Amino acid sequence: MNALHIKKGSNKHSAYNLRPNFSDQVETHTLAVLVDNEAGVLARVIGLFSGRGYNIESLTVAEVDHLGHLSRITIVTRGTPQVIEQIKAQLGRIVPVHQVHDLTVEGPSVERELALLKVASGGDKRVEALRLADIFRANVVDSTLDSFVFEITGAPDKIDAFADLMRPLGLIEMARTGVAALSRGAEA
């Protein structure tokens, strides 16, 4: 029956040598997606990312045009240039998606994020936290004798830097909004 002369016995199979080797660098891109504000639209966008194995580093969504029922979804994602192009093309296929902007390549843009940080400490650490908050222009929005809640707005790395400094000073909890972004200049 073994007409094919194929070795019997088991082989160890590895998938590693089959992966396409994309030598391309992984890049971070910020995408602004204008969508109809209808039921399920966010699930469509998120389902696309999880279903096709794309990354989401940050995601924000809110209605931006009440009369036109339009929402703006801002997504920070990572991938090779080829994957980023696929993500944009795939987003463009979704019926309630009106526009997909890649703010990272469409010229200069501003990105801002808001974070709340709860820092619980006393003595010198408490004083140092307050001093650093001042340098970072973070506001105190709640305080007890043993804690502060700071509010800070800025580019994501500024918030990262602030959080890193607060960690040894008693950071116990943090909430971040994710990135909101717009292109610079007079054009929409």
Add this chain to the structure above:
Amino acid sequence: MARQMTGARMVVQALKDHGVDTVFGYPGGAVLPIYDEIFQQNDIQHILVRHEQGAVHAAEGYARSTGKPGVVLVTSGPGATNAVTGLADALLDSIPIVVLTGQVPTFMIGSDAFQEADTVGITRPCTKHNWLVKDTDALPATLHEAFHVATSGRPGPVLIDIPKDVQFANGSYTPPTKATQHRYQPQVKGDMETIKELVEAMETAKKPIFYTGGGVINSGPAASQLLRELVEATGFPITSTLMGLGAYPGSGDKWLGMLGMHGLYEANMAMHGCDLMINIGARFDDRITGRIDAFSPNSRKAHIDIDPSSINKVIHVDIPIVGDVAHVLEDMLKVWKARGRKTNSEAVAKWWKQIEEWRAVNCLTYKGSDSVIKPQYALQRLQALTKDHDRYITTEVGQHQMWAAQYLHFEDPNRWMTSGGLGTMGYGFPASIGVQMAHRDALVINVAGEASWLMNMQEMGTAMQFNLPVKQFILNNERLGMVRQWQQLLHGERYSQSWSEALPDFVKLAEAFGAKGIICKDPADLDDAIMEMINYDGPVIFDCLVEKHENCFPMIPSGEPHNKMLLGDASTKDAIKEGGAVLV
């Protein structure tokens, strides 16, 4: 213009307004109001299937063979979940279908009500778009948009989930108008500059090839016509994917046959060696590319596709053109003619000489037999005896499907219905029912494997009830043949669960349904048996007992490039590398 009516009546009215004549479906509690409307009219015929999966595949067969959208009506919960495989199938093969599902009343959604399922949630990733309609007044616009989305751009399945209270309530219905501006507007005209670039490349190409796909069929008969004109005018060779068979005639002298994993030697070698590849409505599927980094290494590649996400998804192309095949081909021909109809004919003639050498390998030869029917032989005889008929072919999934693609020839588009992307066993039989509904007088044959066929055999009831004379041509090897072939090549002949055991007596099975059964096991009897099948006025189950361990060749082993094709049993020794085995 606007008229007051119930949601259920709107559904039937909208179907009529969109020219629907056939609905495939199965009733249940959550769609009773719509079934009540179906009962009270005669314009739309409802085909009662025996399983909702069958309804969707039947609608796919109807759609693919007519170019019109197929329509399905099923109930909530299990009705909807049974339809899911068909939706996924239609999504991967770009088939336009509109599926209407009943849902529990709006006020009960979320309460784990009887036969409640999150239908839009479950079907979101396997539809082009879907809607849950919570308000009767929103129903007409949604129905119209659904037909628009299913049929425009890259076609695909859509689903509308309609709660029962929305079906009962009154609202105002406005018919669809041409002027309606839908939000979904894919680009159909290609960029003229890029088209010019492609024409220039065609003028100088030494080893060009057209690689065409399902997009040509999707684009409509005009696209196939223009493709033929372009091929004849340039004299370039043409190959096609499984999904594009029939766009260019199988008898044409520029035709190289199907390409890909089980494609013809000459087609794959030409793809590997070409210097200009013109992809028209195909998507560089992994059955085509094989190992990506070794895919057609020395060619410039152009890609015409209506879906921007198909371009550069798998293979980087040099000349991308987003647009509809018919529109782009028309512009290409115009530009090419205006520039003086030039090709590098001397080099192309040399290219053809090379191709003729590859052709001479005769890759489809197989060892014949007087005692047992070879599956390839069965299909050659089927081709010979049916080619002059008004013929439509559907298939199941497996070896028989590949042999059908290799040995049957298609002269026209929309004559070949097969599950390519999802590879759904159980597709072919219900699809043949859908095709026969659309073409009552045609000869409709489902080329099947016995295992696939059993997956939706309940549709015999449908074929009988509606007098659909579909011919079930079963190449019975008593094996899950394609699986067995892979186990032979990759798993040391350990045939784990790939035997078709306890098969029914297909002749008796046919008779039990009131249909005709034919069994044939001697090659000498085959022609007569096939003629008997063709001439019988009614459904036939043809049990063709074939060689049990025949392998399907040519075969490009997974993880290998085109020029590493296996041509027959002798060539398979150590052919498949360890890594290739993890691929599907």
